[in-house]
Amino acid sequence: xxxxxxxxxxxxxxxxxxxxxxxxxxxxxxxxxxxxxxxxxxxxxxxxxxxxxxxxxxxxxxxxxxxxxxxxxxxxxxxxxxxxxxxxxxxxxxxxxxxxxxxxxxxxxxxxxxxxxxxxxxxxxxxxxxxxxxxxxxxxxxxxxxxxxxxxxxxxxxxxxxxxxxxxxxxxxxxxxxxxxxxxxxxxxxxxxxxxxxxxxxxxx
Amino acid sequence: xxxxxxxxxxxxxxxxxxxxxxxxxxxxxxxxxxxxxxxxxxxxxxxxxxxxxxxxxxxxxxxxxxxxxxxxxxxxxxxxxxxxxxxxxxxxxxxxxxxxxxxxxxxxxxxxxxxxxxxxxxxxxxxxxxxxxx
Numbered sequence: 001x002x003x004x005x006x007x008x009x010x011x012x013x014x015x016x017x018x019x020x021x022x023x024x025x026x027x028x029x030x031x032x033x034x035x036x037x038x039x040x041x042x043x044x045x046x047x048x049x050x051x052x053x054x055x056x057x058x059x060x061x062x063x064x065x066x067x068x069x070x071x072x073x074x075x076x077x078x079x080x081x082x083x084x085x086x087x088x089x090x091x092x093x094x095x096x097x098x099x100x101x102x103x104x105x106x107x108x109x110x111x112x113x114x115x116x117x118x119x120x121x122x123x124x125x126x127x128x129x130x131x132x133x134x135x136x137x138x139x140x141x142x143x144x145x146x147x148x149x150x151x152x153x154x155x156x157x158x159x160x161x162x163x164x165x166x167x168x169x170x171x172x173x174x175x176x177x178x179x180x181x182x183x184x185x186x187x188x189x190x191x192x193x194x195x196x197x198x199x200x201x202x203x204x205x
Numbered sequence: 206x207x208x209x210x211x212x213x214x215x216x217x218x219x220x221x222x223x224x225x226x227x228x229x230x231x232x233x234x235x236x237x238x239x240x241x242x243x244x245x246x247x248x249x250x251x252x253x254x255x256x257x258x259x260x261x262x263x264x265x266x267x268x269x270x271x272x273x274x275x276x277x278x279x280x281x282x283x284x285x286x287x288x289x290x291x292x293x294x295x296x297x298x299x300x301x302x303x304x305x306x307x308x309x310x311x312x313x314x315x316x317x318x319x320x321x322x323x324x325x326x327x328x329x330x331x332x333x334x335x336x337x338x339x
Contacts, residue, residue: 007221009221009224009225009228010221010222010225012225012228012229012232012276012277013229013233013276013277013296014232014233014276015233015296015298015299015300019299019300019301021296021299024232026224026225026228028224179232181228186228188228188232197221197222198221
């Protein structure tokens with residue numbers, strides 16, 4: 001799988017050849033540079049590490065600084081590894097959105113928006129303890145029972161409860177590439193992806 | 206985090222939003238339409254596809270609202286057909302839109318006149334806006 005790192009710009013919509021209105025996401029992707037080439041001989045597997053979003057050298061730690069220096073490229077903010085680029089890559093190679101073609105399908109992973117501490121109704125789609133009769137009150141969004149009493153006298157692991165929601169890595173599969181604007185490093189894919197505007201996304205082919 | 210940080214965040218936000226606007230307007234080719242807004246009575250001529258055949262239909266009614274901006278802008282028009290209210294939403298960038306005729310300028314005080322849905326008969330009328338040449 002080859003791919004590219006980018007930033008989500010936002011959503012808009014366009015009309016296809018049949019006049020259908022299609023919601024789409026605009027992503028600014030690349031250009032990325034190759035910072036490390038892993039081979040079976042040295043690392044046990046084949047992979048290519050690429051970097052995106054150039055960063056000033058003063059904002060970077062010493063270990064990473066050494067890593068970039070070894071590759072002979074400027075420091076970058078985001079590093080991602082891909083297994084299986086079709087053609088051989090060498091250090092310092094630039095990869096642009098021309099990697100993708102219009103009509104192709106891609107998978108995009110991004111970090112979803114953080115929702116904070118949420119109850120079970122929002123977090124796990126529980127229906128709450130509903131009903132307005134039978135003496136029911138103040139349990140509208142409660143989880144209900146979380147298990148038996150003396151047997152098993154414990155709460156099983158993995159019971160869905162309230163807690164932190166969002167901020168997970170969410171991969172959306174099979175998004176159609178509608179447009180590739182190579183002159184401005186932009187691609188337009190159909191549908192939506194996770195995360196806020198301006199957040200990093202990883203596009204896999 | 207001091208105030209300078211949020212200044213940068215705001216700046217970044219502006220940049221991406223400007224970029225998004227430019228791209229949206231490139232992706233959709235917007236035609237020139239006559240000026241109209243909520244309260245106006247307009248006739249929309251649009252193409253409909255029936256299998257292979259294409260023909261033009263029209264829809265005449267009162268504009269309830271214009272929504273959004275730029276390439277993703279839409280408008281809602283309402284007419285009462287046989288005692289039943291019918292509403293249609295058209296995207297302004299739709300390739301099916303052929304022509305928009307402004308029949309009457311309405312005098313209304315707000316941008317979204319949803320109160321029209323609850324009204325029938327005399328109270329559902331909209332006063333015409335008169336414009337005089339200087």
